[in-house]
Amino acid sequence: MDALAEAVLAEAAADELEKLPVPTEYLAAHTRVEDIGMFGDAEDKDVRKSLRVGRVPMPELAPDEVLVAVMASSVNYNTVWSATFEPVPTFAFLKSYGRTGPWEKRHDQPYHVLGSDAAGVVVRKGVGVRRWKIGDHVLASPIQVDDQEAVTHADGMLGEGQKAWGYETNFGGLAHYAIVRSSQLIPKPAHLTWEEAASTPACAGTAYRMLVSDRGARMKQGDIVLIWGAAGGLGVHAVQLVKNGGGIAVGVVGSEEKARVLRDLGCDLVINRSELGIGDTDGHDPAQVIEAGKKIGKIIRREIGEDPHIVFEYTGQSTFGISMFVVRRGGTVVTCGSSTGYRHQYDNRYLWMKLKRVIGSHAANLAEQWESNRLIDMGRVMPVLSAVHPLEGIGEAARDVQNNTHIGKIGVLCLAPKTGLGVTDRAKRDRIGEDRINSMGVTSHV
Known part of the structure; x- marks a missing residue:
């Protein structure tokens, strides 16, 4: 593990994090462009065969982005789509996106770092980031938008530039580090563990927009x-x-x-x-x-x-x-x-x-994400996490989702060495009640 990651785990102060070098590469769950045709006409496209865990180069940070040290992530169905290369290989998304600008070109790689959920710590921020600081505990919205597109300011989900982060973009959350636009950030509920918090943004926000939002x-x-x-x-x-x-x-x-x-x-x-x-x-x-x-x-x-x-x-x-x-x-x-x-x-x-x-309906705009997260932060909506795997076990985790044998969400520990970490408001957790937050009991494969 690199020095910056070790400092995050040691809960180092922001000024200490800022002094440490960003590693030149990091561990990530990814697919490879050369594997696109690996399944052929097979009826069972087993994602355990296509999901790789290995080191990838660290990308440069754009002015409006932050680098998040990812403590935990979770599996969404788009990871299954990515790993089966269906309905189309996601490398087509990355290539098309890469043609739109110099920062976007970073995403067109022969590997695709997956994951549309993340909970972690901000360790670097671009020069254009105003509302977040190094050391903040954050969640990532699964949607990246173009804030220079007019319709984004009415509803980010209507913009032509909106993309599913970690599916239509590279450098997603199933990794030790993730590149996240500052306009994706959500405060992590202080009473939840890293894995509990990471299980909520994509699904809770999507369900909120479908049922509650005026859209x-x-x-x-x-x-x-x-x-x-x-x-x-x-x-x-x-x-x-x-x-x-x-x-x-x-x-x-x-x-x-x-x-x-x-x-x-x-x-x-x-x-x-x-x-x-x-x-x-x-x-x-x-x-x-x-x-x-x-x-x-x-x-x-x-x-x-x-x-x-x-x-x-x-x-x-x-x-x-x-x-x-x-x-x-x-x-x-x-x-x-x-x-x-x-x-x-x-x-x-x-x-x-x-x-x-x-x-x-598709995912949720940032305001809807914050509203759904508010309900979670208040203890009115709970994470429902049934199992947690290590990053190296992403194949088995995604296979359960592929076969629909899971219940609720399946978490993935990235930098976090064990479950149960990340709670910074123990009194609030006690008030809400451990039996309500963790009603199912979590099977740990770590």
């Missing part, structure tokens, strides 16, 4: 919200946001183990789709879609009394037609992804004749 479904008190994949990283935050906002959460999961987790989170109704045969098809057979929609609709009406106002969608192809069928007249399907496939089929008569709405 999403605008959930109100009493709304019934159907949440697909409710025990996944997005789903566990969605359940909490629905409950926190006075809504009625209906979670769909694929096993009894996951159902128990949702009940502990306070989900009002849990539906085990494996017992009903729901969501196991490709979503392209109209008869199967309607049959599944009738099954799930009947359960919701029997247990809750009404059809859902909102459907929280990110599973995509296998469920989208069911979502369009089951949401009530005038209701909203809000979608941010398609983990089971991008080619959605649905009967358009249910959309137009029943005045339903479809809202596309």
